Amino acid sequence: MDERKYTVGIDIGGTNTVIGMVADTGSIVDCVKIPTVGHASPETFVGCIAAEIEKLVNRLPAQSIVAGIGVGVPCANAETGLVEGAANLPWPNFPLVRLMEDAAGMPTFITNDANAAAIGEMTYGVAQGLDNFIMLTLGTGVGAGIVVDGHLLSGSRGYAGELGHMVFPFAADRMCACGRRGCLQTVSSAGGVVETARRLLDSEAIPSSLRDIDRDALSARDIGRAAEKNDALALEVFRFTGDAIGTACASFAAFSDPDAIILFGGVAGAARFMVDAMREALEREALYVYKGRIRILTSSLPEADAALLGAASLPLHYEKKNVKKDE
């Protein structure tokens, strides 16, 4: 029997963490989800992940090799291995690579969740063959993986693409987890969509099935389900969200001249309710050289897969560079 090579891909989100065993062919052979919240410390959280990895490893056939762990996590510093200032995680700062290598005994590599998703989408999804695109991750937080001239932007300390924290007038009355006002994230994250719905429920007389849901328990998923049933208020929530995202993308275009914007993450599940307003705003607000040139796409990979596959590709990607680690 031949040896078979695997890597572990991990996608740490603000709510859930997905851990997958990925074959070097790019197929996810096994996968488990644990909550990100509710752990006493980063150490216990990483300990839980390591325990899940052990179970995944034990389920592999004999002769399997696990080459390493790749993690997509908000505010990852790929150089230092630290998570630094992650406003959407229970612990904004912790030494993820060191904790993971101690707990799991495998070489570990991190990048931010949006970059991981962009790498996954380039390798397996709708971004195959695209040299210029922005992948907007719309989830608990909002980030971006930006590819320009075929290269995924990293920046001086790996913080390129924090587009969820670009400030726009349409969000001027919203406070962000980062401590500032007006961030795109306050409108286009799952929480932002809920906040928009609450405001509309308060201020508009539109009838809506959302009025039957406890205000504090209302989720972006509830609003998506209502939109699927043509609920007028829910549709207006996504129209507003799409308009905001399209306006933001008109600004982003001036930076990197992309061929496409790719929507990814939980909120992107409602893309079909947002895309018309998004396209209209993008065409309305963009500088003339970009008008009519930028496609709006949605991730073709199942929700967690792009981030997981992108993360899982990190150990393979770094294998050749990784001289220091093997010393």
Next chain:
Amino acid sequence: MDERKYTVGIDIGGTNTVIGMVADTGSIVDCVKIPTVGHASPETFVGCIAAEIEKLVNRLPAQSIVAGIGVGVPCANAETGLVEGAANLPWPNFPLVRLMEDAAGMPTFITNDANAAAIGEMTYGVAQGLDNFIMLTLGTGVGAGIVVDGHLLSGSRGYAGELGHMVFPFAADRMCACGRRGCLQTVSSAGGVVETARRLLDSEAIPSSLRDIDRDALSARDIGRAAEKNDALALEVFRFTGDAIGTACASFAAFSDPDAIILFGGVAGAARFMVDAMREALEREALYVYKGRIRILTSSLPEADAALLGAASLPLHYEKKNVKKDE
């Protein structure tokens, strides 16, 4: 006597065009300036440039080789050789590479003026050794050369870095040459600085030597000279401009995580009057991960030299790639 290799560098701005003969050692050995405006057509404009190039070539010593022409020009499409939609030039669209090759008989390469300046600054100026910076060109128009991870961003059609056309609330009441409202350029260009001064002259009772200058003839240079003499209104103009640029740079940081912002172009000559307000705004408005990390630099090269040297380096840069042209 040895052969000596030269290239022609051209910097086409909204007001003037600078044409220089540059040795392959990077020194500008000869240089001439002609107005960009006042020509009957793109053909006659390019014809004037070609005539100046001929004079420069004739002044070279014997045994000199001129390898080609590089041009920095707004809205250059490096792929097609066209200028497309240049709002700050007398002709927004013209086939610059074809006209120049026809008129001057030398292989010609173009990039936008801001990219040319960034290449020049990387090769000879304060950006030597910097892998992550944004070079903001503040002149008749406002553009940017963006370098991320050591790579100068081009984008899907060469239009990356049109940061002068990012829209901000501080300029919401200003109309841009591009037809939209609120572009950074309406505040931070030479014309934007003049407009700010006019507004302050109208609305504020601050005494100012600028009140002695004919309102329609007022130039950014006048305002710079007044600031040098501590004119309170002129200083307030540059404080406002610096605050606006700093606010804009806080947004730009979220895109590319730069180590430095480099100010370049005519308005950057007044950088010392803007830099305190710019730094304060950048630190105030930036996401926490960028705070205290971004240096503000001014170009170390004489005003036109960076753009000229960057342009002149294009034929050398493309020499190896340039198979089609030689066929």
